Each structure stands twice: as structure tokens, then as C-alpha cells.
Amino acid sequence: xxxxxxxxxxxxxxxxxxxxxxxxxxxxxxxxxxxxxxxxxxxxxxxxxxxxxxxxxxxxxxxxxxxxxxxxxxxxxxxxxxxxxxxxxxxxxxxxxxxxxxxxxxxxxxxxxxxxxxxxxxxxxxxxxxxxxxxxxxxxxxxxxxxxxxxxxxxxxxxxxxxxxxxxxxxxxxxxxxxxxxxxxxxxxxxxxxxxxxxxxxxxxxxxxxxxxxxxxxx
Numbered sequence: 001x002x003x004x005x006x007x008x009x010x011x012x013x014x015x016x017x018x019x020x021x022x023x024x025x026x027x028x029x030x031x032x033x034x035x036x037x038x039x040x041x042x043x044x045x046x047x048x049x050x051x052x053x054x055x056x057x058x059x060x061x062x063x064x065x066x067x068x069x070x071x072x073x074x075x076x077x078x079x080x081x082x083x084x085x086x087x088x089x090x091x092x093x094x095x096x097x098x099x100x101x102x103x104x105x106x107x108x109x110x111x112x113x114x115x116x117x118x119x120x121x122x123x124x125x126x127x128x129x130x131x132x133x134x135x136x137x138x139x140x141x142x143x144x145x146x147x148x149x150x151x152x153x154x155x156x157x158x159x160x161x162x163x164x165x166x167x168x169x170x171x172x173x174x175x176x177x178x179x180x181x182x183x184x185x186x187x188x189x190x191x192x193x194x195x196x197x198x199x200x201x202x203x204x205x206x207x208x209x210x211x212x213x214x215x216x217x218x219x
Contacts, residue, residue, distance in 0.1 A: 008046050011036055012060050015053055020098035024106045029053065055116055058103055061096055062120040069127050078135055078154075079185050085158055086181065097162050125151050132188075142190045150188055157184055 014036035019027040029050055033040045047053035068084050107114040128151040135141035141150065161180075165172050172180075 007042075011038075011043055011046055011053075012057055015057050016060070016099045017095050019054075019057065019102050020095040024054070024102045027054075027102075051110075051113070054103065054106070055113060057099065058113070058116055059120070061100055061103075062124070064096065065124060066127070069124070069131070078131065078141065078188065079181075081131075082154065082158070082184070083181060086161060086177065098166060101163065101166070121155075125155060128154060139190060141188055144191065145188075153188070 011032065015027065015032045018031050018035050022031060027050070029043050029047075030040050032053070033043045036043070043053070047056060065085070068081060103113075104117070107117050125148075129147045132141050132147035132150050132154075136143040136147060141147070161172065
């Protein structure tokens with residue numbers, strides 16, 4: 001059983017790499033077999049056809065995202081979750097998000113496959129909403145916006161990043177990416193926390209202004 005699962009995982013990794021490189025249309029069972037160093041028959045033993053293989057790839061990619069959710073579920077660490085997600089799509093596993101873009105495009109023309117993505121994405125949003133609601137109860141997440149809307153906001157932020165990264169990588173350099181992440185975290189943090197971060201600067205500016213005014217008056 002272990003060997004069977006290991007071989008299936010190996011073929012899924014090969015399928016992801018081929019889809020990322022060749023696109024959905026160019027990702028044949030034969031090319032996946034070549035990439036994995038096995039025969040086409042070995043691939044069809046695990047996946048009856050291309051559609052079944054691609055559906056398994058989509059499930060596998062969602063499994064990886066849900067692993068990140070589970071890791072951060074107990075700590076309610078939304079910042080860590082978002083950081084790990086973007087680390088994954090930016091550096092750790094670029095083939096996965098390139099393949100994901102291909103699958104999203106393909107889903108527009110395959111209702112059955114689109115339904116698989118919709119179901120898994122719905123679960124992702126439900127878990128994210130639960131995490132955010134707990135974060136709101138603990139005072140870690142702003143409570144003036146419903147958690148469900150914040151979950152959609154996080155999803156849109158991540159999806160937009162994923163979509164534009166291969167097209168405009170300079171825009172998402174390490175430094176700017178960190179700045180974008182920090183700004184986004186500030187947007188979903190409690191408003192009193194965000195305001196407190198700016199209070200020292202505001203007080204310093206007011207003090208400097210008063211000092212300058214006093215200097216002018218004395219002259």
C-alpha cells in the first residue's frame with residue numbers, strides 16, 4: 001500500500017510539472033510518463049485517463065493548501081498562514097501554482113471539473129472563516145467586518161498575487177512582497193491596533209510642529 005501511494009504521489013508530481021511547463025493542452029499521459037521515467041501503461045494503471053489524472057492533481061493542490069490551514073488552526077495565526085501560502089507559491093513550489101493557473105483556465109470549459117474546484121474552494125473558505133471568527137473572538141482580527149467577507153478578501157488577495165506573479169515577477173520581489181503582506185495584515189487587524197501603530201508617529205510630528213511654532217514665536 002505504501003509503495004502504491006508513493007508511486008501515485010510521484011506521478012502526481014510529474015503531472016504537475018508537465019502541466020506547469022506544457023500547459024493543460026500539452027500535458028499528455030505520455031509526457032507525464034516520460035517525465036516520471038516510466039511507461040504510459042504505468043500512468044494509466046493509476047489514472048484511467050487524462051481527465052481523472054487532472055482531477056487528482058487539483059485535489060492534490062487543494063490538499064497542500066489545507067495542510068497549511070491545519071498547521072495554523074490551533075494558533076489562529078493568520079499572518080503566518082498567509083506568509084506560508086505566498087512563500088509556497090512564490091518560492092517553494094512554483095510548478096504547483098503554474099499548474100493551478102492552467103487548471104483554473106481549463107475549468108471554464110469542463111463543468112464537472114469546475115465543480116470539483118468549487119467544492120474544495122468552498123471548504124477552504126469555510127475553514128478560513130472559522131479561523132477568522134476565532135481570531136475575532138481573541139481580538140487578533142478586526143471584528144467590524146464579517147469573517148466571511150474577510151475570508152473572501154484573503155482569497156482574492158492570494159488569487160490576484162498568484163495570477164500576476166508569473167507575468168510581473170519584479171512587482172512581487174521579496175522586499176515589496178513583504179511590504180504588501182504587512183499592509184494586508186494591517187487591513188485585517190483590529191482598528192485600535194492599527195491606530196496604535198501610528199500614534200507614536202503622530203505624537204512625534206505634533207511635538208516637532210509645536211517646537212517649530214514656539215521657535216518662530218520667540219523670534
